[in-house]
Every structure is written in structure tokens, then in C-alpha cells.
Amino acid sequence: MIAIPGEKVGVIEAFEPEGEYKLVDGNIVATVLSNVVIDKKEKKVRIQPVKKGTIKEGDIVIGRVEYIQRPFAFVSIISALNKDISTDIKGMIYINPEEEYPPVLEGSIIRARVAKLSAGALILTVDDENLGVIESYCNFCGGPLTRRGKNTAKCSWCGRVLNVKLAPDFRTKVPSYRVILE
Ligand SMILES: [Zn+2]
Numbered sequence: 001m002i003a004i005p006g007e008k009v010g011v012i013e014a015f016e017p018e019g020e021y022k023l024v025d026g027n028i029v030a031t032v033l034s035n036v037v038i039d040k041k042e043k044k045v046r047i048q049p050v051k052k053g054t055i056k057e058g059d060i061v062i063g064r065v066e067y068i069q070r071p072f073a074f075v076s077i078i079s080a081l082n083k084d085i086s087t088d089i090k091g092m093i094y095i096n097p098e099e100e101y102p103p104v105l106e107g108s109i110i111r112a113r114v115a116k117l118s119a120g121a122l123i124l125t126v127d128d129e130n131l132g133v134i135e136s137y138c139n140f141c142g143g144p145l146t147r148r149g150k151n152t153a154k155c156s157w158c159g160r161v162l163n164v165k166l167a168p169d170f171r172t173k174v175p176s177y178r179v180i181l182e
Contacts, residue, residue: 003030003047010038010045019047055080055089055122059114062134063091063124065104071095073104075112075124091122103127103165108136111167132165135173144174 003009010017010028015038017028030036030047037046055061055077063075077089093112095102103126104110111131112124126132136153138145143157147170154161 001036003034003036005030005032009034009036009047015043015045017045017047020049021047055114055117057114057116060131061091061112061114061122061124063110063112065093065106065108065110068095068102068104068106070102071097073102073106075104075110077122078109089122091124093124093126101163104133105136105139105162105164107139108133108164110134126165126167130168132167133170134167135171136164137173137175138162142175144172146172 007030008027009021009030012023012026012028015028020031020034021028022031023029028045028047032049034047034049039046059080061077061080063077066074066076071094073093073095075091075093077091091112091114093104110126110133112126113128113131114122115125116123136145137143138155138158138160139162140160141155141158143155145153145155145162147166148154148161151166152161152163153166153170
């Protein structure tokens with residue numbers, strides 16, 4: 001069985017606990033998300049932390065581009081497919097200095113692949129047919145972007161055309177309100 005943190009998994013008189021737990025008034029209580037195995041014969045209860053999935057090279061991840069500081073775009077990983085990940089995982093996309101436009105926009109949600117793991121950092125790429133920006137607002141005015149070409153999107157507020165690597169399922173996201181600057 002799986003125990004959540006704080007869940008009572010047995011009483012100390014009945015079972016000898018092993019693993020990660022704390023005792024509260026004679027109760028054996030899980031401290032982290034744990035697998036609990038009760039051995040009735042041995043009268044033991046084993047409480048083992050559930051291991052987080054680790055992200056490997058080649059994994060597809062969904063992330064938010066926090067900011068761009070050439071030659072890197074810094075990305076917070078929101079999810080990795082089929083994996084339970086800890087919340088604070090960061091990745092980076094290398095931007096070729098010869099490219100005039102970064103492949104992603106600040107604030108955009110992207111689908112990327114882990115190209116390599118380097119000194120604990122995830123190096124991501126969007127350089128593949130089904131990778132790239134999934135949704136984004138205009139970087140200049142916050143307006144909604146609509147796909148114009150394979151890798152161009154136009155802002156329907158300010159009219160700018162942005163060059164960006166769009167995922168095939170890129171979708172227009174309409175802001176909830178418009179702020180008019182004088
Ligand atoms: Zn705009």
C-alpha cells in the first residue's frame with residue numbers, strides 16, 4: 001500500500017517498523033510518500049520512500065520559458081511525461097548566436113526534448129518536428145498570437161510578426177483582458 005505523509009501505518013506494539021517513519025503516540029506514521037509492506041510473520045512494517053522518476057536523455061518535457069539571456073533560454077520544467085518529478089527542475093536551451101531570433105519566447109509554454117544532462121543541468125532542444133512553443137502571448141504587448149506560417153505567429157493587437165519555433169499543436173491563447181497603455 002501507499003502511505004501519504006502523516007498517514008498512520010501501524011501501532012508500535014504490533015509491528016516493528018523499518019525504513020523512514022516517525023512515532024506519534026505509539027503510532028507508526030509515514031513522513032514522506034511511501035510504499036508500505038507489512039510482514040505479518042516477522043511482525044515488521046517496512047516503510048520505504050517512493051522514488052521520484054528521474055529525467056533521462058531523450059525524455060520529452062513540458063516547460064515554461066522563464067527568461068532568455070543569450071546564449072540560453074532558461075526553462076522551468078512543468079511536467080515530464082509519465083513521471084512524478086520534483087517541482088524545482090530547471091533546463092536550458094542553447095541559442096545559436098548566429099540565429100537572429102531565439103526559437104522560444106519568454107513566458108511561453110514549450111514542449112522540448114532532453115538533449116543531454118550536463119553537470120546536473122538539463123540541456124533541452126526544441127529542434128524537432130513536434131517540439132516547440134505550444135502557447136504564448138506576444139512578447140511586446142501581451143496580445144494573442146495566431147499562427148501565420150510554419151514558424152511565424154502574428155499578434156492580433158500590435159500586428160508584429162514573431163519568428164519562433166512553433167509546435168504543430170500551437171494554439172492561440174486569448175488574454176482575459178486588454179491593458180491599454182497611453
Ligand atoms: Zn503584440
